[in-house]
Amino acid sequence: MWYIGSMPPQNPFLNTPYGAYLVREVPPPDDELTRVGPGTPGGEYLRRFWQPVVFARDLGEVPLRIRIMGEDLVVFRDKSGRAGLLQLHCAHRGTSLEYGLIGERGIRCCYHGWVYDVDGRILETPGEPAASTLKERLCQGAYPVHEFGGLVFAYMGPPHKKPAFPLYDTFDLPGYTLMPAGKFALPCNWLQIKDNAMDPVHTSFLHAISSGYQFTPAFGALAELDWEETPYGMMYIATRRIGDLVWVRVADFMAPNVHQFTRELEDATKEKPASRPVVIRWAVPIDDTHTWNMELAQVDPAWGFTPAQIGGPGFGQSDDRTYAERQRHPADYDAQTGQREIAVHALEHLASTDRGVIMFRKIVRDGIRAVATGRDPRFLLRTSAPPIPTACQDTVLRISPESDPEADKRLLRETGRKIALGR
Ligand code: FES
Ligand SMILES: [Fe+2]
Numbered sequence: 001m002w003y004i005g006s007m008p009p010q011n012p013f014l015n016t017p018y019g020a021y022l023v024r025e026v027p028p029p030d031d032e033l034t035r036v037g038p039g040t041p042g043g044e045y046l047r048r049f050w051q052p053v054v055f056a057r058d059l060g061e062v063p064l065r066i067r068i069m070g071e072d073l074v075v076f077r078d079k080s081g082r083a084g085l086l087q088l089h090c091a092h093r094g095t096s097l098e099y100g101l102i103g104e105r106g107i108r109c110c111y112h113g114w115v116y117d118v119d120g121r122i123l124e125t126p127g128e129p130a131a132s133t134l135k136e137r138l139c140q141g142a143y144p145v146h147e148f149g150g151l152v153f154a155y156m157g158p159p160h161k162k163p164a165f166p167l168y169d170t171f172d173l174p175g176y177t178l179m180p181a182g183k184f185a186l187p188c189n190w191l192q193i194k195d196n197a198m199d200p201v202h203t204s205f206l207h208a209i210s211s212g213y214q215f216t217p218a219f220g221a222l223a224e225l226d227w228e229e230t231p232y233g234m235m236y237i238a239t240r241r242i243g244d245l246v247w248v249r250v251a252d253f254m255a256p257n258v259h260q261f262t263r264e265l266e267d268a269t270k271e272k273p274a275s276r277p278v279v280i281r282w283a284v285p286i287d288d289t290h291t292w293n294m295e296l297a298q299v300d301p302a303w304g305f306t307p308a309q310i311g312g313p314g315f316g317q318s319d320d321r322t323y324a325e326r327q328r329h330p331a332d333y334d335a336q337t338g339q340r341e342i343a344v345h346a347l348e349h350l351a352s353t354d355r356g357v358i359m360f361r362k363i364v365r366d367g368i369r370a371v372a373t374g375r376d377p378r379f380l381l382r383t384s385a386p387p388i389p390t391a392c393q394d395t396v397l398r399i400s401p402e403s404d405p406e407a408d409k410r411l412l413r414e415t416g417r418k419i420a421l422g423r
Helices: 041-046 190-198 201-209 307-311 323-328 332-337 352-372 405-421
Strands: 051-055 064-068 071-077 083-087 122-124 145-148 151-154 177-186 224-230 233-242 245-254 258-262 272-275 278-287 290-299 393-398
Touching (some): 051 071, 190 352, 224 352, 233 352, 245 405, 393 405
Antiparallel strands (some): 145 151
């Protein structure tokens, strides 16, 4: 059931000790927000935007079978250098094109040799009579692709609604090189992965106070938090007092499923102007309960990292640690997948630090309803435009603390907003 126009019923607010018996029922997830398959409201919304589907580095001599938003597809680069994204099963009798032969132009099905161009047009039907017009009349299902930064993006929405490809100012940062970075799958729904992106308080607990310092000790200081809508989605502003210094960390959410954040290197030990080496991360659904995180990163060549080091998932982002380690020092992978395969919003008790999560879900829900009623979702780029200015940064300033703790918190919030919105 799609709860269009309303949200799933909220479970009772339990206020009875030893009261588990009273709240055993697990309601369904919010299908409107979380389902991604063809024809679902959420799936149709996500399909209106360009989505990365594979890294160019992974396109080799043989085709690659992939699954994106519940659709089985094959992706390849033909020998003339063009990338193609086709439905997996051959239009003739359904053999999987993952066994196809990549040619100078397009891909040849292994079974009866039909050849498909990257746009799905049939180039050859070698077993058919020479006079056959079948190849002029039939196409294999194909989606348009666009390559950028070492990623292959696909547009999987209605052909006549294809948007422009959005560029952000952080794609081109002086002194840094934009590189393909990590790709790692999580066995959970995409929405809870992106919930995490607008939930900065977890950086103090999950990544510092409760699990040991996973980034720098500065993350362990509790931040004053704020969130603001932007022309491309929204941002969080996390402002921490570290002695006489104030550290403002800003992360961006770019609708519908992208966010960018600064590297978790800031120790806030000295003043510095806005620094912006960023990781830009897409959460691309494989299906309702599995998601790819795919990243681009801005890298300072002076860091001396190899492409393999840049391409590896960060600490705790994937299942590359043992269960014993993950239990003792849980990180993002564990927190996000631990919310069930699909987090059940009806069982949540959202609190003051969840304002960003609430804003994020509203952006997604409004977008879903716009698409469902025949409109463009907000934040969709209709025509090509210059790079969009974004806010993501680390800035450290020297500001003496106020003696009154509440006044100091106000000072932090005001400082954070000024820095974040002043760009
Ligand atoms: S099944 Fe592909 S050519 Fe026959
Ligand atoms: Fe995190």
